[in-house]
Amino acid sequence: MTQTLTIFALGLSLNASAAGSFVVKDIRVEGLQRVEPGTVFSYLPVQVGETFTDEKGTEAIKALYGTGFFRDVQIQAQGNILIVIVEERSTISRIEFTGMKEFDPEMVRKSLKAVGVAEARFYDKALIDKAEQELKRSYVGKGMYAAEIVATVTPLERNQVAVYFNVDEGPIAKIQEINFIGNEEFSESNLRSEMQLRTGGWLSWYSKDNLYSKQKLTADLESIRSYYLNRGYLEFVIESTQVSITPNKKGIYLTISIREGKKFTVKDVRLAGETLGKEAELKQLITLKAGDTFSSARLTESTKAIAEVLGSYGYAFATINPQPDIRRDVAEVDLTLVVDPGRRIYVRQVAISGNAKTRDIVIRREMRQFESSWFDSDKIELSKKRLGRLGYFTETDITTEDVPGSPDQVDVNVKVTEKPTGAITLGAGFSSTEKLILSVGVNQDNAFGTGTSIGLNFSIGKINQNLALSNYDPYFTEDGISRFTDLFYRSSKPLYYVGDPDYQIKSVGSNIKFGVPYTEVDRVFFGTGIEAFQIQTTSNTPVPYLAYAQSYGVAAPGYPGTVNTYNVPIAIGWARDGRDSTLIPSSGSLEQLSAEAGTPAGNMTFYRLFGQYQKYHSFSKDNIFSFNGEVGYGQAYGNNPSPITKNYYVGGIGSVRGYSPGSLGPQYYNTTINEYQPTGGQSKIVGNVEYTFPVPGSGADKTLRLFTFVDGGNAFGQNINLVLRYSYGLGLSWISPLGPLKFSYGIPYKSQPTDNIQRLQFQVGTAF
Structure with a gap:
């Protein structure tokens, strides 16, 4: 192409010479459609009043071609007037795709731009042909060998063209x-x-x-x-x-x-290089021992563990290079792990991105890797877990980046992907006992990006009415003391008792609780509150509740009256949360113990003890084995009985699936509706085992999972006989926009005729 232009330019130069040199009186430009005349004038080496020569003509043609705007340039002389005739290159006005289903057209446009085909760029047939081949290769990579791509170019006004890629995808092989x-x-x-x-x-x-x-x-x-x-x-x-x-x-x-080759056995494993005086500690991390069959996975696991330990001492870029000494005749291999810790690395700054809503301080206060301190891989991992436990992000990625000119410094980049943490719920339901049930809730787990949680929930039905306002501040003080407060009003008719419209239990109160961290995963809690209960009894009040009311002043069985009780509780507790996430835990454990006691400041004197243990273990491509165990025990002290309003209830999702919620344990035979109905118990035992695995074909999607389970548990009265109910089944968990949803189908095992069975259940809630 360059040679052709040069020859053409020389030819024009000879013609100009035959015309002779002249002083330019005027310059005229012809053929422009989109390019401004001023652009052409700026590239001409001669102006009005100057002498035009052969050399200047050749120079003008080369300059105009060099702009890339024109595909043809001619220079003519008409007397003393210099005429520049140009033919502009066509530009691409738009790019369209027809028949394309496998790829997103916008993404394809971006990829074509990389090869020079894009809107507002000059049309070049060679580039269009190249674009066809690139699209064809993309389809081949997807297994669509029969795909055909044909580009059609349509001229438009003002020297523009439209490029249409007509795609016949054909079947996937x-x-x-x-x-x-x-x-x-x-x-x-x-x-x-x-x-x-x-x-x-x-x-x-x-x-x-x-x-x-x-x-x-x-x-x-x-x-x-x-x-x-x-x-x-x-x-x-x-x-x-x-x-x-x-x-x-x-x-x-x-x-x-x-x-395949031979199967090799490890003869010897040793360390070499610079071990920083920690050779004994590092050797303990090598899982591949002499006499073992060689395993690349165990070798990688060992080198990674050594690198992580060195990273915890500030050697962020430590390398461990395995050097095998293979003896083929005896099918043995000696392994030498050469350790190079490199420089001790310091963190210059911690940069945070992706938090459009969450404030930087909310993320930084969870970071345990600090600026201007040496790099510690353990603290990086701990920081990632702490951010995961917040529940504000679907993904958390922490990477390092070298600082140019500073070989002993890195920047730590924290990138988060936020998830919606607020929800406005409007709900309506219907049941045979409560009839119409309405609920409204406004909850925000990360209010205004501050990390505090607020919630207002209201529900109304024929049997239960609830109103609750709550607030949780995880950093009530700068050193991490948390505070939880709530105000509530509840009105209920226990046991679904519909024989007496006047009988009900009302409660109103408030609680405040503080949590004090003393390690990265341990926290102690203490708090108090006030609760007022009002039990309205009539001649139809269920016997267990009437007996409880009598101990607080009702004169005789069946005599109508109102009983007021007050509770001023104190609560203490301890929790250790080592899970990698609160939303989708896959490793770690949760342990907690708590105690609540009604003080003599009220007339409900009791105590309740509760313990829970959860364990998660991930293996084999996102398969998770988990266990949950709960034990609760309550008893009264003083002259009054244990409050029936503080009973434990067992059954349903969250305890023993396959049985109706709260239906297990002590029961009362309601003669009005001729049914056994639960009253709850002063103590409970619950155990759950789950095996969670991905939905086939969903890949690494952790928001949609299948699980199988085995549950066992029961609630007990004053006498604990440890007769448990069991169930097994399968279910589906989904982290939906409304929150974590769980659907389960439970099959009761060793159930009794009086048990209330409910096989299909669902819940908006947490893991167990």
């Missing part, structure tokens, strides 16, 4: 066979089980695991390599991979050729 060559120690079925790609199954319509993808194949080959390396095959090699497609481009045949 499905995998027909996956074959292995060279495998002797492991069967093809074992190796296929390590792959994401499949030949199809009954869930393939959802998981799409039978649709070929180059990216998935690459990941599968790595999984197969890891499978062999973790079982001692140190010299395993994938020699070739063949992808064959049927003539109709609808079927894929995969052939993977491998060489």
Whole structure:
């Protein structure tokens, strides 16, 4: 192209010479449509009143071509008038896609811009052809070999064009066979089980695991390599991979050729390099021992553990380089882990991003890695866990970045992805006993981005009415003392008792509680409050409640009256929360103990003890095993009985699934409706075991999970006989925009005829 322009310019120069040099009286530009005349004049080496020569003509043509605005330039002389004739290059007015379903058109536009095809840029057929090929390759990468892309260019006004990419995606090629060559120690079925790609199954319509993808194949080959390396095959090699497609481009045949090699045993493992005098400590972290079958995973685990320990001492970029000494004749390998701690690294600054709503201080006060101190990987991990336990973010990522010119400094970048923490709920429901139930709630877990929680909840029904206002400030003081306060009003008719419209229990009160942290995961609580209960009794009041009311002043059974009781409780407690997240816990544990006692300042004298233990363990690609255990015990002291309003209730999601909420434990036979109804118990025992796993085809999505469970528990009266109810079943958990939802189908085991069974249940709430 450059040679052609040069020859053309020389030709014009000769014509100008034949015309002779002249003084330019005027300059005229012809052919402009979008380019301003001033742009052309600025590139001309001659102006009105100056002498035009052959050299200046050649220079003018080169300069105008160099702008890239024109595809043809001519210079002519008409007397003393210089005429510049140009033909502008067309510009792309718009880019459209028809028939494209697999890709987002906006994302494709961005990728095409990288190859020079974009709106407002000059049209170049060679670039359009290149764009076609790039799109074709993208479809091939998705396994859509039959895809056809044809670009059509339509001229528009003012020297513009519209580019249309007409796409016929065709079918996605499905995998027909996956074959292995060279495998002797492991069967093809074992190796296929390590792959994401499949030949199809009954869930393939959802998981799409039978649709070929180059990216998935690459990941599968790595999984197969890891499978062999973790079982001692140190010299395993994938020699070739063949992808064959049927003539109709609808079927894929995969052939993977491998060489297994020998199975190696570890003869010796030793440390070398600079261990900073901590060789004994670092050796304890090596899980691969002499006599073990070689395992790449255990070797990686050991090197990672050593690097993390060195990182906790400030050596953020420590490297541990395994050097194998292979003896093929005896199938043994000696491993030398060469330790290079590098420089001790200090943190220059902690930068926070992604928090459009949450204030920086809310995030910084959870950070345990401080600026101007040495880098500590343990503190980085602890900071990430603390941020996860806030429940404000769906993702938290903490990375480091080198400081230019300062090899011993890094910046710590904290990037969070916020989730909605506020909710306005309007609800309506209907039941055979309560009829219409209305509820309204306004809750904000991160009010105004300050980290404080406020809530106002109101519900009304025929049996229960509730109004509660609450506030939780996790940093009531700068050193992390928390404060919880609430005001409440409740009115209820226990036992779904509908035989007496005047009978009810009312309560109003307020509580305040403080939490004092004394380690990163431990906190002690103490608080007090005041509660006033009013029990209105009539001749139809249920016997257990009437007996309780009599102890506070009702003269005789069945005699109508109003009983007022007051409670001024004190509460103390301890909690250790080592979970990695409160929203979706997958590791760690939660332990808590609490005690509540009614003081002589009121006329309800009692005490209640409660303990809970939760444990989470993650394994095998986001599968989680979890356990929850709860024990509660209550008793009265003094002359009055244990308050029935403080009873424990067991049954339903959160305790023993498969049974109606609160239905287990002591019961009262209601002769009015001819049913056994629960009264709760002074003590309880609950145990839950869950196995949680991803929904097939959902990938790494942690917000939608399936689980199986086994539950056991019961509530007891004054005499604890430890006769428990059990259930098992399965369920679905979903972190929805309304909050954590749990659906379960429980099958009761060893139930009794008087038990109230409810197999299908759901709840908006926490993990257990």
